[in-house]
Amino acid sequence: MLRAAHRCVPNLQNICSATASGPGKTLRFVGKYCLHLKKVKGHLTLNSSRCLCSRSSVRKCWSCGSSAQLFFCSSCNSIQPPSDTATYFEILNCDQTFALDTRKLQGKYIELQRCLHPDNFGQKSQTEQKYSEEQSALVNKAYRTLQKPLTRSVYLLQLRGVELEEGTDSTADPSLLVKIMEVNEKLAETQSLDEVNAVDREVQVTLKNLTEQMNASLNKGDLRTAREILTRMKYFANLEEKVKEKLRENL
Numbered sequence: 001m002l003r004a005a006h007r008c009v010p011n012l013q014n015i016c017s018a019t020a021s022g023p024g025k026t027l028r029f030v031g032k033y034c035l036h037l038k039k040v041k042g043h044l045t046l047n048s049s050r051c052l053c054s055r056s057s058v059r060k061c062w063s064c065g066s067s068a069q070l071f072f073c074s075s076c077n078s079i080q081p082p083s084d085t086a087t088y089f090e091i092l093n094c095d096q097t098f099a100l101d102t103r104k105l106q107g108k109y110i111e112l113q114r115c116l117h118p119d120n121f122g123q124k125s126q127t128e129q130k131y132s133e134e135q136s137a138l139v140n141k142a143y144r145t146l147q148k149p150l151t152r153s154v155y156l157l158q159l160r161g162v163e164l165e166e167g168t169d170s171t172a173d174p175s176l177l178v179k180i181m182e183v184n185e186k187l188a189e190t191q192s193l194d195e196v197n198a199v200d201r202e203v204q205v206t207l208k209n210l211t212e213q214m215n216a217s218l219n220k221g222d223l224r225t226a227r228e229i230l231t232r233m234k235y236f237a238n239l240e241e242k243v244k245e246k247l248r249e250n251l
C-alpha cells in the first residue's frame with residue numbers, strides 16, 4: 001500500500017504543470033502544488049480577481065512536519081487532510097478560467113482519484129483512511145462542479161463574489177419565461193420523437209451560444225452580463241434535462 005502512494009507522487013508531479021499570467025509576466029510552474037510558492041514571491045492573479053498563490057499551499061505534513069503538497073507530503077508521502085482554502089481549480093490543477101478543456105480536466109480527475117481512492121489506504125492508519133475518503137470526496141465535488149458549464153459558471157461567479165439566489169430569478173426577462181413555458185408545454189404534450197429531437201437541437205444550439213457568451217463576459221470581467229447569461233443557462237439546462245427524460249420515455 002505504501003508503494004501505491006509512492007507511485008502516485010511522480011504522477012501528481014507530472015500533472016502539476018501549469019502556466020499562469022500575472023501582471024506583466026507569465027510564469028510556468030512545474031509541480032505547482034509544492035514548488036510554486038518557493039519560486040514565486042508575492043501574489044499572482046488571474047483576471048485581477050483571485051490570488052493563485054493560496055496560502056493553503058504552505059502546509060506542514062501532519063505526520064512528519066515537512067512541507068506538504070495539497071494531497072501528499074513531499075517528504076514522507078503521507079496523504080494530507082483536504083485543504084479548506086484551495087479552489088476547485090487548484091484542486092484539479094487547472095487555470096481558473098471558464099474555457100476549460102474538459103477532456104484534460106477528466107484526465108486529471110481520473111489520475112487524482114487513482115491516487116486518492118480509499119481502496120489504496122485499506123492497510124493504512126485510520127487517520128490516513130479518513131483523509132483519503134475526504135480528499136476523494138473533495139476531488140469528486142470539484143470535478144462535478146467544473147465539468148459542466150452551468151455549475152462552472154455559478155462557481156466562477158461565486159469566486160468573484162457574486163451570490164446567486166435559489167429558485168426563480170426575479171430578474172429573468174419575461175419573454176424568456178414565456179419561451180421556456182412554451183417549450184415545456186410542447187414537450188409535455190408531444191408524442192412525436194421528431195418533435196422532441198427538434199427541441200433537443202434547439203436547446204443544444206442555445207446552450208452552446210450561451211456558453212460562448214458566458215466565456216466572453218467572464219473574460220471581460222463583465223459579471224453583470226455573466227449573471228444574466230447564467231439565468232438563461234439555468235432555464236435551458238433544465239429544458240435539456242426534460243428533453244432527456246422525454247427521450248428516455250420514448251425508448
Ligand SMILES: [Zn+2]
Nearest residue numbers: 061064073076
Ligand atoms: Zn510527511
